Amino acid sequence: MKIGIIGSGVVGQTLGAALKSKGHDIRLGVRSVSQADLDKPRDRAETLRQWQAKTHVDIVTFAQAAAFGEVVINATGGGVSLQALQIAGAEAIGEKILIDVSNPGDFSTGTLTSLPHLTNTTSVGEEIQKAFPKAKVVKTLNTAYIGVGVNATLVGDGEGDMFIAGNDAQAKASVEALLKRDFNWKNVVDLGDIVGARSMEQFLILWFRLFGLRGTPLFGVKLVG
Amino acid sequence: MKIGIIGSGVVGQTLGAALKSKGHDIRLGVRSVSQADLDKPRDRAETLRQWQAKTHVDIVTFAQAAAFGEVVINATGGGVSLQALQIAGAEAIGEKILIDVSNPGDFSTGTLTSLPHLTNTTSVGEEIQKAFPKAKVVKTLNTAYIGVGVNATLVGDGEGDMFIAGNDAQAKASVEALLKRDFNWKNVVDLGDIVGARSMEQFLILWFRLFGLRGTPLFGVKLVG
Numbered sequence: 345m346k347i348g349i350i351g352s353g354v355v356g357q358t359l360g361a362a363l364k365s366k367g368h369d370i371r372l373g374v375r376s377v378s379q380a381d382l383d384k385p386r387d388r389a390e391t392l393r394q395w396q397a398k399t400h401v402d403i404v405t406f407a408q409a410a411a412f413g414e415v416v417i418n419a420t421g422g423g424v425s426l427q428a429l430q431i432a433g434a435e436a437i438g439e440k441i442l443i444d445v446s447n448p449g450d451f452s453t454g455t456l457t458s459l460p461h462l463t464n465t466t467s468v469g470e471e472i473q474k475a476f477p478k479a480k481v482v483k484t485l486n487t488a489y490i491g492v493g494v495n496a497t498l499v500g501d502g503e504g505d506m507f508i509a510g511n512d513a514q515a516k517a518s519v520e521a522l523l524k525r526d527f528n529w530k531n532v533v534d535l536g537d538i539v540g541a542r543s544m545e546q547f548l549i550l551w552f553r554l555f556g557l558r559g560t561p562l563f564g565v566k567l568v569g
Numbered sequence: 570m571k572i573g574i575i576g577s578g579v580v581g582q583t584l585g586a587a588l589k590s591k592g593h594d595i596r597l598g599v600r601s602v603s604q605a606d607l608d609k610p611r612d613r614a615e616t617l618r619q620w621q622a623k624t625h626v627d628i629v630t631f632a633q634a635a636a637f638g639e640v641v642i643n644a645t646g647g648g649v650s651l652q653a654l655q656i657a658g659a660e661a662i663g664e665k666i667l668i669d670v671s672n673p674g675d676f677s678t679g680t681l682t683s684l685p686h687l688t689n690t691t692s693v694g695e696e697i698q699k700a701f702p703k704a705k706v707v708k709t710l711n712t713a714y715i716g717v718g719v720n721a722t723l724v725g726d727g728e729g730d731m732f733i734a735g736n737d738a739q740a741k742a743s744v745e746a747l748l749k750r751d752f753n754w755k756n757v758v759d760l761g762d763i764v765g766a767r768s769m770e771q772f773l774i775l776w777f778r779l780f781g782l783r784g785t786p787l788f789g790v791k792l793v794g
Contacts (some may be wrong), residue, residue, distance in 0.1 A: 353571075377599065395737035442626075451762075453690075455690075457689050457690050458689050458725065460689065461683070464682050464683050464685065464686035464688065464689070465678075465680075465682050470657035481751060487747075498791035499793055499794035500794050503793055504794070505791040531681055534782075535778055535779075535782065536778070536782055538783075541778070542648065542778075543774045543775035543778035543779075544775070546772070546773075546774040546775060547771070547772045547775050548771075548774070549689075549767060549768045549771040550771060550772055551768070552768070553761070553765055554758075554760070554766075554768075554792070555758055555762075556761075557761055562794050563792055563793060564792070564794055565790055565791070565792060565794040566790070566791045566792075566793045567779070567788055567789070567790060567791075568724055568725035568728055568729040568788060568789040568790065568791050569723075569724035569725050569729070569787050569788035569789055
């Protein structure tokens with residue numbers, strides 16, 4: 345499948361490499377494709393040139409990635425997602441499935457909190473759906489470390505639960521199939537319409553607390569009962 | 570053990586009856602012990618007179634319950650907890666273990682959200698600890714339906730995780746022992762100091778979404794990995 349990824353940080357790179365390895369045709373969308381930007385050191389992520397040399401994925405603009413994909417993935421930070429997707433363009437996104445894996449995390453105070461305007465009474469997923477009403481927004485993969493997200497068997501042999509939310513049942517079914525087939529998730533829990541994104545994004549604070557205390561992001565969560 | 574419970578709704582009643590059945594000496598604290606209030610119909614909970622007839626637990630004022638308990642439990646709603654505990658009184662609470670089981674849930678808009686002044690950058694548990702600096706505040710039991718909270722075996726034979734947070738290690742150890750002995754929790758996950766209450770209270774939105782979709786509160790959550 346042709347997949348355009350918006351965002352080239354750790355999340356976008358991890359998703360791009362994993363999907364490419366499963367045979368998908370990937371374009372990674374970045375804000376700037378200048379030579380200088382390809383070599384710019386990046387927090388935790390590889391430089392784009394290093395990543396490209398390893399994965400052989402084409403690096404293009406946000407707009408080109410959105411236009412290319414049959415499915416588009418938002419892999420930008422929650423606080424900049426709406427802006428990045430506006431740059432990608434409503435026309436290029438159209439009525440496509442738009443997988444949103446973002447979180448409204450805010451580290452600006454030194455402690456992880458959620459951006460108030462993107463939490464509690466709303467969520468990044470809901471705001472994206474409002475801004476792109478034709479797109480079939482599907483929220484998923486934001487409740488786990490992305491390395492686990494693309495390979496559920498890294499944790500407890502894949503017995504954890506992945507959540508999903510969105511307004512379009514067929515789009516959710518397609519994304520669920522991808523999660524199971526390509527990312528080895530055995531259990532996908534449907535949280536209903538896109539308002540479910542709110543509950544998934546609120547999980548960030550608990551996830552991050554556990555990450556800090558365990559010292560590893562290699563854990564998941566499973567519903568019991 | 571002598572336990573004073575602040576709050577007489579479903580949560581306080583369920584905790585009181587369960588702890589009494591395990592041999593603890595309980596006083597249930599209410600705002601008003603007038604005859605009229607004992608017979609007042611209550612949302613979801615029994616009238617206090619019905620509950621008293623069944624449990625034989627003494628119903629007293631907030632202040633009397635706090636003074637009576639070697640351990641005090643805050644079972645009021647998160648939005649009124651600080652006020653209720655101020656009525657109970659800092660002197661009566663003193664340096665006791667203060668188990669906080671509340672959530673900052675707000676139904677006033679018709680949809681469950683969290684009270685902004687008690688979430689994200691803080692939590693009910695943290696605000697209680699600030700207001701009662703001598704008390705040993707231990708956050709727990711707020712991430713499950715209280716019926717499951719007092720009997721973990723109702724869900725998946727007790728394989729779910731209960732969380733706990735607080736600044737005092739000895740107080741947490743005492744509460745953990747009570748959770749395991751009296752409420753059948755096999756796994757208690759320590760989320761560190763009282764700031765961990767924040768991550769536990771944020772879980773409310775996901776819990777409530779799952780409750781709505783499943784149509785039953787009989788579920789739990791388990792960490793994997």
